[in-house]
Amino acid sequence: xxxxxxxxxxxxxxxxxxxxxxxxxxxxxxxxxxxxxxxxxxxxxxxxxxxxxxxxxxxxxxxxxxxxxxxxxxxxxxxxxxxxxxxxxxxxxxxxxxxxxxxxxxxxxxxxxxxxxxxxxxxxxxxxxxxxxxxxxxxxxxxxxxxxxxxxxxxxxxxxxxxxxxxxxxxxxxxxxxxxxxxxxxxxxxxxxxxxxxxxxxxxxxxxxxxxxxxxxxxxxxxxxxxxxxxxxxxxxxxxxxxxxxxxxxxxxxxxxxxxxxxxxxxxxxxxxxxxxxxxxxxxxxxxxxxxxxxxxxxxxxxxxxxxxxxxxxxxxxxxxxxxxxxxxxxxxxxxxxxxxxxxxxxxxxxxxxxxxxxxxxxxxxxxxxxxxxxxxxxxxxxxxxxx
Amino acid sequence: xxxxxxxxxxxxxxxxxxxxxxxxxxxxxxxxxxxxxxxxxxxxxxxxxxxxxxxxxxxxxxxxxxxxxxxxxxxxxxxxxxxxxxxxxxxxxxxxxxxxxxxxxxxxxxxxxxxxxxxxxxxxxxxxxxxxxxxxxxxxxxxxxxxxxxxxxxxxxxxxxxxxxxxxxxxxxxxxxxxxxxxxxxxxxxxxxxxxxxxxxxxxxxxxxxxxxxxxxxxxxxxxxxxxxxxxxxxxxxxxxxxxxxxxxxxxxxxxxxxxxxxxxxxxxxxxxxxxxxxxxxxxxxxxxxxxxxxxxxxxxxxxxxxxxxxxxxxxxxxxxxxxxxxxxxxxxxxxxxxxxxxxxxxxxxxxxxxxxxxxxxxxxxxxxxxxxxxxxxxxxxxxxxxxxxxxxxxxxxxxxxxxxxxxxxxxxxxxxxxxxxxxxxxxxxxxxxxxxxxxxxxxxxxxxxxxxxxxxxxxxxxxxxxxxxxxxxxxxxxxxxxxxxxxxxxxxxxxxxxxxxxxxxxxxxxxxxxxxxxxxxxxxxxxxxxxxx
Numbered sequence: 001x002x003x004x005x006x007x008x009x010x011x012x013x014x015x016x017x018x019x020x021x022x023x024x025x026x027x028x029x030x031x032x033x034x035x036x037x038x039x040x041x042x043x044x045x046x047x048x049x050x051x052x053x054x055x056x057x058x059x060x061x062x063x064x065x066x067x068x069x070x071x072x073x074x075x076x077x078x079x080x081x082x083x084x085x086x087x088x089x090x091x092x093x094x095x096x097x098x099x100x101x102x103x104x105x106x107x108x109x110x111x112x113x114x115x116x117x118x119x120x121x122x123x124x125x126x127x128x129x130x131x132x133x134x135x136x137x138x139x140x141x142x143x144x145x146x147x148x149x150x151x152x153x154x155x156x157x158x159x160x161x162x163x164x165x166x167x168x169x170x171x172x173x174x175x176x177x178x179x180x181x182x183x184x185x186x187x188x189x190x191x192x193x194x195x196x197x198x199x200x201x202x203x204x205x206x207x208x209x210x211x212x213x214x215x216x217x218x219x220x221x222x223x224x225x226x227x228x229x230x231x232x233x234x235x236x237x238x239x240x241x242x243x244x245x246x247x248x249x250x251x252x253x254x255x256x257x258x259x260x261x262x263x264x265x266x267x268x269x270x271x272x273x274x275x276x277x278x279x280x281x282x283x284x285x286x287x288x289x290x291x292x293x294x295x296x297x298x299x300x301x302x303x304x305x306x307x308x309x310x311x312x313x314x315x316x317x318x319x320x321x322x323x324x325x326x327x328x329x330x331x332x333x334x335x336x337x338x339x340x341x342x343x344x345x346x347x348x349x350x351x352x353x354x355x356x357x358x359x360x361x362x363x364x365x366x367x368x369x370x371x372x373x374x375x376x377x378x379x380x381x382x383x384x385x386x387x388x
Numbered sequence: 389x390x391x392x393x394x395x396x397x398x399x400x401x402x403x404x405x406x407x408x409x410x411x412x413x414x415x416x417x418x419x420x421x422x423x424x425x426x427x428x429x430x431x432x433x434x435x436x437x438x439x440x441x442x443x444x445x446x447x448x449x450x451x452x453x454x455x456x457x458x459x460x461x462x463x464x465x466x467x468x469x470x471x472x473x474x475x476x477x478x479x480x481x482x483x484x485x486x487x488x489x490x491x492x493x494x495x496x497x498x499x500x501x502x503x504x505x506x507x508x509x510x511x512x513x514x515x516x517x518x519x520x521x522x523x524x525x526x527x528x529x530x531x532x533x534x535x536x537x538x539x540x541x542x543x544x545x546x547x548x549x550x551x552x553x554x555x556x557x558x559x560x561x562x563x564x565x566x567x568x569x570x571x572x573x574x575x576x577x578x579x580x581x582x583x584x585x586x587x588x589x590x591x592x593x594x595x596x597x598x599x600x601x602x603x604x605x606x607x608x609x610x611x612x613x614x615x616x617x618x619x620x621x622x623x624x625x626x627x628x629x630x631x632x633x634x635x636x637x638x639x640x641x642x643x644x645x646x647x648x649x650x651x652x653x654x655x656x657x658x659x660x661x662x663x664x665x666x667x668x669x670x671x672x673x674x675x676x677x678x679x680x681x682x683x684x685x686x687x688x689x690x691x692x693x694x695x696x697x698x699x700x701x702x703x704x705x706x707x708x709x710x711x712x713x714x715x716x717x718x719x720x721x722x723x724x725x726x727x728x729x730x731x732x733x734x735x736x737x738x739x740x741x742x743x744x745x746x747x748x749x750x751x752x753x754x755x756x757x758x759x760x761x762x763x764x765x766x767x768x769x770x771x772x773x774x775x776x777x778x779x780x781x782x783x784x785x786x787x788x789x790x791x792x793x794x795x796x797x798x799x800x801x802x803x804x805x806x807x808x809x810x811x812x813x814x815x816x817x818x819x820x821x822x823x824x825x826x827x828x829x830x831x832x833x834x835x836x837x838x839x840x841x842x843x844x845x846x847x848x849x850x851x852x853x854x855x856x857x858x859x860x861x862x863x864x865x866x867x868x869x870x871x872x873x874x875x876x877x878x879x880x881x882x883x884x885x886x887x888x889x890x891x892x893x894x895x896x897x898x899x900x901x902x903x904x905x906x907x908x909x910x911x912x913x914x915x916x917x918x919x920x921x922x
Contacts (some may be wrong), residue, residue: 003751016749022838022857022858023838023841023842023854024838024841024842025838025841025842026774026841026842026843027843030475033770033773034821036769036770037773037774038770039769040768040770042775043773044764044765044768044771045765048761048762048764048765051761052757052758052761055728055732055757056754056757058736059732059735059750059753060736061753062732062735062738062740063740063742063750066671066735066736066737066738066739066740067740067741067742068672068739068740068741069740069741072738072740073739074671074672074673074737074738074739075673075736075738076673076674077674077675077676077737078674078675078676078678078681079676079677079678079679089733092725092729093722093726096570096721096722096725097722098832100718100719100721100722100764101715104718104765104768105715105718108714108768108769108771109711111768111769111770111771112419112707112710112711112714112769112770113707114770115769115770115773116707116710136597150894156452157452157453157850158452158453159452159453159454163451163452163853165853166450166852167852167853168451168851168852169852183915187704191543191547192541192543192544192547193543193544193637195543195702195777195795195845196775197843197845198558199774199842200842202773202774204702204773204774204776204777205704205773206700206702206703206704208631208637208638208704209543209630209631209635209637209705209772210630210631210632210637211631211634211637211704213673214704214705214706220449226775226850226852227843228843228845228848229845230702230776230777230778230845230846231777232462232536232537232541232846233526233544234462234535234544234547235457235458235459235462235464236458237458237847237849238845238848238849238850238851239850241530289781300457301532303531304531304549305459305549305868306528307533310838340630340632341546341547341622342547342618343547349648354415373467385617
């Protein structure tokens with residue numbers, strides 16, 4: 001009986017091992033840098049495996065032959081004596097020097113130079129901004145800017161529903177790039193350090209608040225490529241994937257023009273008057289994407305790090321001062337400008353006028369907050385223009 | 389080498405004058421008592437840090453969040469590292485130094501016994517500070533321990549809760565303790581060697597510790613400065629690490645790793661020091677290349693303070709800096725190769741037997757070899773772009789610090805336990821402990837190399853489905869590894885309680901050196917008459 005149970009367990013384990021997709025090396029490279037890196041990595045792994053085998057073969061030979069139990073008499077030497085022994089003692093170091101600075105050092109030198117050459121013949125520029133816990137992508141030449149949020153539902157993370165194929169590696173708006181173009185990627189962050197990493201690109205670079213860092217990619221194959229933030233950036237660190245969609249040139253241009261149009265329409269929306277219901281509906285959506293991670297879906301927060309919005313003194317304070325300016329440390333000011341030294345970031349440059357007006361209105365009239373007032377996208381637009 | 393030819397065996401003529409009970413341990417200035425306290429503290433904290441990471445591995449057993457919130461996960465990984473480094477590995481090495489250095493150099497005690505007492509008693513409050521935020525959070529005070537990883541990276545640490553402040557003060561106190569210990573060791577080695585023991589006859593263990601002590605004194609103040617700047621950024625309106633105020637987050641990384649890289653060698657040099665003693669003993673042959681090893685230690689000590697930026701190659705350093713830090717890091721492989729060469733040459737054509745210390749020593753050499761070789765490839769900036777911040781690095785430094793550091797400490801414990809307690813540990817249990825540790829260690833960390841290559845970032849509480857199988861294997865390995873360590877504790881407790889066969893003065897057939905001239909256990913006060921070394 002016991003034996004049979006053991007057999008069942010074993011065969012289950014064996015079949016799950018057989019079906020498991022174990023990946024033993026880097027994922028398939030799709031950029032020149034990633035190909036170089038993989039080649040260098042493979043070469044290095046061969047070298048260190050050879051070193052490992054050679055050195056420990058000698059040691060294991062000695063452990064087998066030079067044992068007390070087989071009656072081996074211990075030698076007395078404590079260092080090299082004579083020219084021949086000195087020669088053999090120094091040979092390994094000559095080999096190592098050669099490996100370090102020639103076999104490994106020279107390809108590494110060329111790879112570094114290539115990797116850091118972000119500017120030569122760059123076809124376009126993309127700016128990547130890391131925020132807690134999402135990415136913003138910007139195409140400075142085309143005036144396109146959008147946020148990229150995780151779309152994996154919380155129920156999947158909690159285990160309430162089955163996990164999808166791209167669990168934790170799926171977003172609403174991927175970064176879209178053309179195939180075959182050298183793209184210079186500028187990186188920065190608004191709050192803490194994040195790291196932008198797509199394994200198939202062979203590229204990983206920190207996004208540092210207040211500084212611009214850069215790298216480059218030239219994708220050779222159309223497809224969707226997935227990566228993740230690689231620098232611990234707080235509680236959402238595991239939940240801010242990088243997804244890049246590489247399109248052939250023509251499709252990319254079509255996407256770009258469509259995106260431009262879409263953004264222009266959204267901006268036009270700022271100039272019309274919005275009803276409160278419209279703002280509330282839009283605000284609910286914005287809140288769920290941008291705010292709920294910290295302040296929680298029901299506005300109860302996670303004190304002390306993430307204060308509740310339900311009953312908050314700031315949210316329930318006046319909207320603007322008498323002369324129509326944002327009240328310092330008031331609700332509008334906090335959402336627009338954030339709070340230094342905390343996880344509350346400035347949304348001034350990451351959300352558009354409609355989104356800002358909508359989310360502020362939503363917060364003031366939800367979670368038991370009953371301010372009854374609202375702010376129009378046009379007001380936000382004016383405030384932002386004044387600040388410039 | 390420094391074979392002692394003394395018969396002046398300091399049997400305590402005056403008896404043991406010390407208070408009984410707890411007061412003995414609070415007030416003791418005896419190097420053996422203090423060494424025992426350090427080692428006991430280290431063992432306890434080893435289990436504390438281990439329990440934390442087992443909770444983490446349990447969470448990572450399968451995709452999805454099952455056991456904890458991401459915030460708590462982040463706290464566990466950071467405190468695990470701080471506990472293992474500052475409260476387990478470093479105190480264990482200091483415990484070795486306290487017990488062994490006076491015995492090995494023929495000194496009656498450490499040079500500064502009262503400072504020694506203080507150095508130890510700073511540790512428990514520091515450990516308490518580090519872990520207290522967990523308890524405070526249960527009572528609704530603060531939001532738990534430091535959640536930035538052990539590296540304190542700004543601006544995440546500027547943003548963090550009171551756990552960061554607690555960790556900053558804990559690091560300050562631990563740092564003071566390390567500096568006091570280091571001063572004591574340097575003064576002892578320079579001034580209290582037995583007549584005839586020149587520096588080039590100093591046992592290698594003492595040499596390893598001497599370099600460690602200098603590194604600690606050189607680098608701990610830099611860490612203290614960095615975390616103090618962090619404290620003022622957090623509470624007093626400075627902007628050392630905030631770009632908005634003219635500061636630079638990368639400055640913190642430079643300061644931290646100026647300490648952090650030598651710290652790796654601080655953890656490893658005492659182990660490299662004790663390794664030749666064990667290998668020579670069980671090969672029944674003199675240490676090979678004594679001078680080469682001494683110069684190797686010195687070279688590694690010097691190189692360790694000029695390679696720090698390889699810990700943040702992805703931060704966007706200028707090309708000349710990348711090339712400099714790449715080649716300087718690669719050059720560490722040369723002195724390290726000297727050590728490997730000497731270890732294997734010490735075994736070569738000896739008459740080896742494989743008692744538990746020798747098993748751990750050979751296991752150490754092989755597994756630490758993997759750490760060294762993967763370290764060499766990590767030095768390459770281009771490939772590092774893939775390895776960095778990934779599980780590849782996690783696997784690499786656990787090969788260095790568990791297989792290199794902790795298994796090295798275990799080598800030393802099994803080697804000297806008969807001397808300290810006067811009892812032989814159970815060889816059978818020791819061998820079980822060795823094989824379980826080595827196999828489960830590899831089961832835990834070998835898959836993590838592949839996870840890293842496949843693209844799994846470190847410090848994430850949940851992961852994509854493609855990483856599930858290796859993570860499950862790693863968790864199973866980790867639990868076997870953790871539970872196996874109970875054998876280690878049991879074996880030690882048995883010896884301390886006086887069970888097991890009595891140990892001879894020279895507990896091992898091939899052991900050489902002054903400590904083996906004393907009885908096992910040595911009298912409370914030893915070497916009251918200095919031995920002479922030829």
